[in-house]
Amino acid sequence: MSDGPGSARETGLPQIDFSTFILSLSTSALFHLGLVDDPQGGGRAEPDLALASQTIDTLAVLQEKTRGNLDDEEARLLESLLYELRMRFVEVRQSPSD
Numbered sequence: 001m002s003d004g005p006g007s008a009r010e011t012g013l014p015q016i017d018f019s020t021f022i023l024s025l026s027t028s029a030l031f032h033l034g035l036v037d038d039p040q041g042g043g044r045a046e047p048d049l050a051l052a053s054q055t056i057d058t059l060a061v062l063q064e065k066t067r068g069n070l071d072d073e074e075a076r077l078l079e080s081l082l083y084e085l086r087m088r089f090v091e092v093r094q095s096p097s098d
Contacts, residue, residue: 026081029055
């Protein structure tokens with residue numbers, strides 16, 4: 001990727017590497033679980049368990065397909081994110097609806 005118009009450097013966004021990519025996906029999963037606020041100021045959305053599950057499954061596919069190709073820090077981050085997201089998913093799924 002270049003540093004041309006619209007690049008991460010120009011827009012002030014962080015450079016995308018594997019860690020920022022999986023952190024972004026995990027934030028999306030948390031949003032779909034209704035656990036984080038809408039980044040555009042809309043408050044928290046109602047949980048959408050299907051979308052949350054799909055995002056968690058995407059992270060699991062990445063874990064499987066990148067096994068042996070990640071450095072130790074990336075592998076630990078992905079493992080811990082998946083564990084946390086799966087636990088949160090179960091909590092949200094089991095919580096009574098309002």
